[in-house]
Amino acid sequence: MTEAAGRDAGPDLESHFEATISHDQRIEPRDWMPEGYRSTLIRQIAQHAHSEIIGMQPEGEWITKAPSLRRKAILFAKVQDEAGHGLYLYSAAETLGADRADLTERLIEGRQKYSSIFNYPTLSYADVGVIGWFVDGAAICNQVPLCRSSYGPYARAMVRICKEESFHQRQGYELLMTMMRGTDAQREMVQDAVNRWWWPSLMMFGPPDDDSPNSARSMAWKIKRHSNDELRRRFVDMTVPQAARLGVTLPDPELRWNEERGHHDFGTPDFTELKEVISGNGPCNAQRIERRRAAHEEGAWVRAAAGAHAAKQAARAREEAVA
Numbered sequence: 001m002t003e004a005a006g007r008d009a010g011p012d013l014e015s016h017f018e019a020t021i022s023h024d025q026r027i028e029p030r031d032w033m034p035e036g037y038r039s040t041l042i043r044q045i046a047q048h049a050h051s052e053i054i055g056m057q058p059e060g061e062w063i064t065k066a067p068s069l070r071r072k073a074i075l076f077a078k079v080q081d082e083a084g085h086g087l088y089l090y091s092a093a094e095t096l097g098a099d100r101a102d103l104t105e106r107l108i109e110g111r112q113k114y115s116s117i118f119n120y121p122t123l124s125y126a127d128v129g130v131i132g133w134f135v136d137g138a139a140i141c142n143q144v145p146l147c148r149s150s151y152g153p154y155a156r157a158m159v160r161i162c163k164e165e166s167f168h169q170r171q172g173y174e175l176l177m178t179m180m181r182g183t184d185a186q187r188e189m190v191q192d193a194v195n196r197w198w199w200p201s202l203m204m205f206g207p208p209d210d211d212s213p214n215s216a217r218s219m220a221w222k223i224k225r226h227s228n229d230e231l232r233r234r235f236v237d238m239t240v241p242q243a244a245r246l247g248v249t250l251p252d253p254e255l256r257w258n259e260e261r262g263h264h265d266f267g268t269p270d271f272t273e274l275k276e277v278i279s280g281n282g283p284c285n286a287q288r289i290e291r292r293r294a295a296h297e298e299g300a301w302v303r304a305a306a307g308a309h310a311a312k313q314a315a316r317a318r319e320e321a322v323a
């Protein structure tokens with residue numbers, strides 16, 4: 001269906017698409033769209049969905065080790081939200097003609113990527129707080145502009161996701177505030193987690209603008225609204241005062257307020273490390289994919305049962321319609 005739609009594009013369809021984009025209106029699944037737009041969106045939404053699902057693992061490890069029932073309930077809710085985000089996003093990809101089973105195959109075979117950040121280990125409970133504060137905070141910087149993305153189903157999914165990300169960020173920050181009011185050992189745990197997660201969090205915004213070949217096209221199509229470096233700067237500006245209130249030091253000797261620019265100056269993340277982690281060589285890549293593959297295989301009977309149930313329901317509905 002999609003290829004035919006792409007091939008048969010007349011000048012009318014193409015100019016209608018261009019006009020919709022330039023008027024800041026939404027492209028919907030029924031509309032004609034260039035194949036490049038469709039495939040770029042499928043890739044981006046799939047990577048985003050995979051990140052939500054893989055992102056359940058680093059924190060999920062702490063559910064059974066949470067220090068109180070309250071913390072366990074909060075963490076459980078948060079990790080479950082991430083599963084929900086993954087599901088909305090796979091559904092958004094399906095509106096573009098993608099097949100969800102195929103996307104999952106691509107993920108577990110290593111043919112499709114997910115966010116580099118989830119390939120780092122969670123060594124202490126403070127990591128749960130720092131992930132909420134930094135990683136969900138970075139996700140908010142990335143995703144709030146996506147609520148205005150030109151593709152309707154993606155933009156609408158983002159509205160709800162962003163509300164939940166904001167809860168995630170606050171729960172992380174509140175957890176860290178509590179630890180900072182605790183013992184010296186707890187404060188050290190927080191500082192250690194901040195030191196380990198700061199640079200990988202800055203890498204979440206992707207390579208620098210002059211090394212990000214697909215960005216310009218995504219921005220022209222209004223899939224993406226701001227460049228990687230712009231979003232990274234926004235995250236730093238947002239996080240520095242929060243770090244001061246919390247009483248932790250961000251591990252960057254170059255970090256300082258630049259009065260003239262009205263922004264912080266900061267050091268350059270190690271983009272060689274980013275490339276390594278993205279290409280599969282991060283500390284936990286193999287473990288994350290292995291775990292995802294095992295969960296997928298163990299869940300086969302659930303999918304089969306749900307499919308059989310749906311078929312039975314449909315058959316019953318047909319019988320009732322005839323009767």
Ligand SMILES: [Fe+2]
Binds near residue numbers: 052081085161165
């Ligand atoms: Fe999420």
Ligand SMILES: [Fe+2]
Binds near residue numbers: 082168
């Ligand atoms: Fe989140």
